[in-house]
Amino acid sequence: MxxxxxxxxxxxxxxxxxxxxxxxxxxxxxxxxxxxxxxxxxxxxxxxxxxxxxxxxxxxxxxxxxxxxxxxxxxxxxxxxxxxxxxxxxxxxxxxxxxxxxxxxxxxxxxxxxxxxxxxxYMFPPYEEVCSDIAKWFKMNLDLGNNVIIGAYELGKAQELIKILNTCAAIIPIVTEKIDHFSSIYQKYGVNLERIKVGTDEAEEVMNRPFAAIVPMRQAKRYFAARLSEAFGRKTLSSISTGWSINFRYDVDKAFPLSDxxxxxxxxxxxxxxxxxxxxxxxxxxxxxxxxxxxx
Ligand SMILES: [Zn+2]
Known part of the structure; x- marks a missing residue:
């Protein structure tokens, strides 16, 4: 065009x-x-x-x-x-x-x-409602002693999720290196994003307790959550954030219709x-x- x-x-x-x-x-x-x-x-x-x-x-x-x-x-x-x-x-x-x-x-x-x-x-629920559903579900599961992962595109949606978890649930998520890289550019332009990069000492420490993590879409699957459950000896739930979830089923425990x-x-x-x-x-x-x- x-x-x-x-x-x-x-x-x-x-x-x-x-x-x-x-x-x-x-x-x-x-x-x-x-x-x-x-x-x-x-x-x-x-x-x-x-x-x-x-x-x-x-x-x-x-x-x-x-x-x-x-x-x-x-x-x-x-x-x-x-x-x-x-x-x-x-x-x-x-x-x-x-x-x-x-x-x-x-x-x-x-x-x-x-x-x-x-x-x-495709008619999405009110934005604030989706944010509050995400915050509630994460808080509830961490309180129950579970890990929670959520799948998101690593540029855009991931940063939006970090912000939602930071401001609506006071949660600091663990993120991939790529998400962290894009987040640092957001940060440079004035968007404050509290996150912990996977593989760091801080991440190791945080993962000793129930944790929240943002993962690439391809990893937001029940089998990947099951592998994490095994590795950490703690139940891990999987979720996804995409507008497509209004109409399509994903292999996850919970889907949020968060769309940009x-x-x-x-x-x-x-x-x-x-x-x-x-x-x-x-x-x-x-x-x-x-x-x-x-x-x-
Ligand atoms: Zn786009």
């Missing part, structure tokens, strides 16, 4: 254009851009750092970026030329989270929007409020969202 402005092609989250706009640092948005020095880029400071980007930073008169929620540094882009406004949202979240402010809805003529949850089945994307009603609201006459979708075909445009 792309747009042309000032005679230049702006590539949205890929390398095939004169300039690439990198909406955020998730790997599926860094197509061909990582570690490349010659590329001209539009991206936030946070995205440069989280995504290990080395391109040349450029700015154009017709281009503005706005926060997109989702993860640290995520931006949506507005291109305005000859009175025509194009918006590409990247992955977007319009509700506030413990880390990011909800994205502003931008008015435009052409809208390219994240349709990850572009299906009416818009759910279906929020996408619908964005589309309607933007006033867009032309719609395109990323991360999904948007077949349930397209009729919204026709009905306006």
């Amino acid at each position: 792309q747009a042309v402005t000032e005679g230049l092609t702006i590539a949205f989250d890929h390398a095939n254009g004169d300039i690439s706009f990198v909406s955020h640092a998730h790997s599926d948005h860094l197509n061909g851009l990582k570690n490349k020095k010659q590329k001209k880029l539009i991206a936030s400071d946070e995205t440069f750092e989280l995504g290990n980007l080395y391109g040349e930073r450029v700015s154009l008169k017709s281009v503005k970026t706005f926060p997109a929620g989702h993860i640290l540094g995520a931006r949506q882009i507005l291109i305005e030329e000859d009175g025509l406004r194009t918006v590409y949202t990247g992955d977007i979240c319009t509700h506030n989270t413990v880390i990011t402010k909800g994205a502003e809805i931008l008015s435009c003529d052409r809208l390219i929007i994240d349709a990850t949850y572009g299906n009416p089945a 994307h818009c759910d279906f009603p929020a996408l619908k609201e964005y589309i309607e409020a933007s006033g867009a006459k032309q719609l395109e979708f990323l991360q999904g075909d948007g077949k349930y969202l397209n009729p919204i445009l026709n009905a306006i």
